Amino acid sequence: MTGPLTDEALAALIESHRRQKGALLPLLHAVQAACGYIPETAIAAIAKALRISRAELEGVVSFYADFRRSPPNLHRLRICRAESCRATGSEALWLAAQGAPADIDVEAVYCLGACAASPAAEYDGRLLCRLDPARVARLLQEGKS
Ligand code: FES
Known part of the structure; x- marks a missing residue:
């Protein structure tokens, strides 16, 4: 908290x-x-x-990328852009997330330790595996406050 x-x-x-x-x-x-x-x-x-x-x-x-200099938004989406996730489509996830509402921080991260279930991301601390752009779009829509 x-x-x-x-x-x-x-x-x-x-x-x-x-x-x-x-x-x-x-x-x-x-x-x-x-x-x-x-x-x-x-x-x-x-x-x-x-x-x-x-x-x-x-x-x-x-x-250190994890340190913030401004208050966080309501939600945080961290998309893995490291090798395994890149090979399985994370760049499409990244592009899909670029239209995120203003209350969602979208950040790149370089490996979430879920390479076997890539592409992976983390949304408000919850690990999400085998994502696709449509699911990212739904997440962003649901995350709007
Ligand atoms: S490379 Fe994405 S979780 Fe490891």
Whole structure:
């Protein structure tokens, strides 16, 4: 469950991680788990607490595709575009998803561990296997709020 991250909650997360060796990534994951993304206030506070530059921190956040810098939409469709899924039609899924409503985030992912049942995707955390473009279109239609 995610929601707004208060200053107090952010301070508590930082305090619980700051002395941990290699604290940065676990702390970023904790912040994102708490509020769904890495807000600007967290960037500033984490950089100060861990004594790293904001530029370095921004570089880490932008390097890892799973970290978000803006609040997530209501739904999230992650389509696998790695080899096995590409060989079985994931590009058609990707194209079918380009007309997604504004409340659905459409993202590429590179292997969901379901290669034997490709093409695969994940919708709001649920793994979907052997997809076809028509099923993607139905998903997007059902996902509209
Ligand atoms: S390549 Fe798509 S699930 Fe592995």
